[in-house]
Amino acid sequence: MASAVSTPAGITDLLALQQAAFGREGRVPAAVRRQRIQQVIDLLVANSDALADAMDADFGGRSRGFSLMNDVLGSLGSLKHTRDQLEGWMQPDTRTSFAPYDQMGARAEVLHQPKGSVGIMGTWNAPLFTLFSPLACALGAGNRAILKPSEITPRTAQLVAEIIGARFDPEVVGVATGDASIGAAFAAQPFNHLVFTGSTAVGRKIMQAAAANLVPVTLELGGKSPVVLGRSADLNEACRRLALAKGTNGGQICISPDILYVPEETLEVAIAQLKQHFNQYYPGIEDNPDLVAAVNDNHLQRVESYLADARERGVRIESSHPEQAGPGRRRPLRLVVNPPADSLIMQEEIFGSALVIQTYAQTADAIADINARPRPLALYYFGLDAAEETTVLENTLSGGVTINDAMMHAAMHEAPFGGVGCSGLGHYHGYEGFLEFSHARTVYRVPEHDPRAEWGMLPPYGEHFEAMIKAQITSE
Incomplete structure (x- = not known):
């Protein structure tokens, strides 16, 4: 299958392909995550001039220097920061076990695991940054992704599809191109997480579409700042x-x-x-x-x-x-x-x-x-x-x-x-972006010996059970 699709059926098939590959792959090592992010970095560096030209043409007047600064360098900053920090972010987060099991060797930790395939809907005003900055966090968290560039900047969208197709297996990163109807079909897919950047009015529709599949969303909207x-x-x-x-x-x-x-x-x-x-x-x-x-x-x-x-x-x-x-x-x-x-x-x-x-x-x-x-x-x-x-x-x-x-x-x-409220929900960039695209999975390891029977905590409850529980119900 090609990395770029342009029909609702194509999006469905590409997402199924990615989710099947995610299931087969299992744990995504730090080295693999870094390598995928580096691929994105390399394609932006290699195609920076062509991308600046495409944005200039789409806007009918956009400084190449500004596009290189805002969209290319901005995206590279997010990608490189994630690449360089992700190994530390991946470490299990140790939590304090509850008493009295902590005194008997019980341990608790939180694992941050990838969710699967992330859909990323970019916008026209920053047509690279709104795709590749969240992509940095999605790949850093171990996910796969499908990008949907804005149809309002069609030359940039087509070039993004071409350069992603030349560098990536569609099982890892793919692109969906097309007009607003394709965007609506994209938002209706059962992604494992969906990111949308755009207006509040469209953001409401995106969230409503995602809700049908209980897809968690990150909405980067706007408002009157x-x-x-x-x-x-x-x-x-x-x-x-x-x-x-x-x-x-x-x-x-x-x-x-x-x-x-x-x-x-x-x-x-x-x-x-x-x-x-x-x-x-x-x-x-x-x-x-x-x-x-x-x-x-x-x-x-x-x-x-x-x-x-x-x-x-x-x-x-x-x-x-x-x-x-x-x-x-x-x-x-x-x-x-x-x-x-x-x-x-x-x-x-x-x-x-x-x-x-x-x-x-x-x-x-x-x-x-x-x-x-x-x-x-x-x-x-x-x-x-x-x-x-x-x-x-x-x-x-x-x-x-x-x-x-x-x-x-x-x-x-x-x-x-x-954002917050009508300006959006969720966030990306840095460690919080890594967490946004990860599932926080609590793992609790119990000690070998279970003392609850000795404490009178198991049925049939003895005459002192209720008094023992009530003694712990305090305001201190």
């Missing part, structure tokens, strides 16, 4: 870092800042500095190869419709550059100031070159507004007030946090990355 700009922050530096973050991948990142909360008195300065710094990094728009274009016309028009709705409502919108509707899909940074709560841009994740700015009088007001929304994938705080930072952290909940910058926490290979 907030930024709290404290009064103690270096305003110029905060705006510089935020402008850089919003320019990254044209704003098409699941942890891109969506709403910036600024003190009322600093609004005008913040707007001016955001515009200035975005101009600094992107002096031009239409023909600027450093600025990533909207991936296609549908996504461009989606963002533009949010802005059009705000304009119709009379909302103030500031642009980093004079807005000229050119033929391309690159756009300046648009700042949408205090839009009403029921506007489209306040209801939907932006995922593009725009940022909402909300003013606040007290930090508690910003926190209350954040908590009135679904829990986001990321939260950012800028400021030097340790007490205020603690207040923000302790009174909000998000998938992850970066302090005095944006999006950096997601690059931590040894720390878990994931």
Whole structure:
């Protein structure tokens, strides 16, 4: 069977092939896991230029350097970290046995065993990273995997299918390509674990499909990631870092800042500095190869419709550059100031070159507004007030946090990355990623001698049995 399939029947057959091979193989030694991860590393290195070209073509304008940094190097970081750490992660986790058996030689441990075949559904905005970063954890845990690249980046998807097919036996890693109907068929398969990266709306459908087969899921979703700009922050530096973050991948990142909360008195300065710094990094728009274009016309028009709705409502919108509707899909940074709560841009994740700015009088007001929304994938705080930072952290909940910058926490290979509530469930990266794709199996070894009869713990129960049990029911 080929490593790449493109029909529901093909996915079913490929999954059956992998699960049968998993059953035959038994324990997967560390050396085999490392070798499989190294194969992925080697194919990314060998095909990095071609993959960057494919992503550029799919986006209609995506810097090769950015694609190499974000998708190739990002994936290699996850793969190499897992490769180098997995042997230590595989060691049995000794646990304390319960009294009094621990005193008689009873032992307990937890074994982390592979689950089987993992389905990984990637997304278009980071078409390699969202496939190969979770694949690192899946292979590190001893699993097999089938990848489903996004159909929105078809050239990249086809190239991934070709290079995986050239390097891997489909019993170990395979690829399924196709449109949304193939994605739906993919999610309905009885995988041993399923990973999906994408929107919350689609994530609900993926979880519903997986539930029919009781497949455990890891959902990496999104949401409106907030930024709290404290009064103690270096305003110029905060705006510089935020402008850089919003320019990254044209704003098409699941942890891109969506709403910036600024003190009322600093609004005008913040707007001016955001515009200035975005101009600094992107002096031009239409023909600027450093600025990533909207991936296609549908996504461009989606963002533009949010802005059009705000304009119709009379909302103030500031642009980093004079807005000229050119033929391309690159756009300046648009700042949408205090839009009403029921506007489209306040209801939907932006995922593009725009940022909402909300003013606040007290930090508690910003926190209350954040908590009135679904829990986001990321939260950012800028400021030097340790007490205020603690207040923000302790009174909000998000998938992850970066302090005095944006999006950096997601690059931590040894720390878990994931959401909470509507921004997802489960996580990958590092040891937690290894655990995510492993079954934690408790093993308890009892001593040779069983003293329960001597203790009066076995039937027929004696007259003192109940008193003995009651004596142990204490609040200490």
